[in-house]
Amino acid sequence: MGVSRLAWLVVVAGVFGIVSSARADPNFPPRKAGLWVNTATMSNMMMNGQKMPGMPGGPLSVSCVDAESDLKLIQRASQGRAGCAPPVFGGGGDTFTINDTCAVNGQTMSTAGTMTYVSDEHVVMDMQMSGTQMTGNMHVDSVWSGACPAGFVPGDYGMEMNGTFQKEGNVNNLP
Numbered sequence: 001m002g003v004s005r006l007a008w009l010v011v012v013a014g015v016f017g018i019v020s021s022a023r024a025d026p027n028f029p030p031r032k033a034g035l036w037v038n039t040a041t042m043s044n045m046m047m048n049g050q051k052m053p054g055m056p057g058g059p060l061s062v063s064c065v066d067a068e069s070d071l072k073l074i075q076r077a078s079q080g081r082a083g084c085a086p087p088v089f090g091g092g093g094d095t096f097t098i099n100d101t102c103a104v105n106g107q108t109m110s111t112a113g114t115m116t117y118v119s120d121e122h123v124v125m126d127m128q129m130s131g132t133q134m135t136g137n138m139h140v141d142s143v144w145s146g147a148c149p150a151g152f153v154p155g156d157y158g159m160e161m162n163g164t165f166q167k168e169g170n171v172n173n174l175p
Helices: 003-023 066-080
Strands: 034-047 061-067 088-092 094-102 107-119 122-131 134-146 154-161 164-170
Touching: 061 122, 094 122
Parallel strands: none
Antiparallel strands: 034 061, 034 134, 061 154, 088 094, 094 107, 107 122, 122 134, 154 164
16 A cells, blocks of 8 residues: 555545544434445545545445444544544534544644535535645545444444445444
């Protein structure tokens, strides 16, 4: 995996953390319980002053959620993540603003954008990222896809690989 792809994945993981945690705030519209698939498309990417190819959309993360596991995510986000200040949210109704700043490998990365609740089964986020070595845009679609797969419980999260949900952990078991 090249350095640029690794950097993109670090940024994507941070943004998905924001998306997941934002949904649980009691002021945000509720999401439907079940399996959510998050896809991202990155564009206008610049790294160390060089234009990078866009990253096509594809499943990047999946999560099995209910109201309790979403609440656990917002509680964790309000404490901030390693190297990150707690995200700042604004707005209301079905459209919210997001601002977040993190230190990644000694470099600062800031994200700013909007999150729109299209319905209780579809959330869209558009983010602009800027940092010391990297800038770009990310469009994220988070879509409810049905019941959680057999063997998975609310709070489970992971990646979708070749059409299969690969569990990485459960938010309810995190400290």
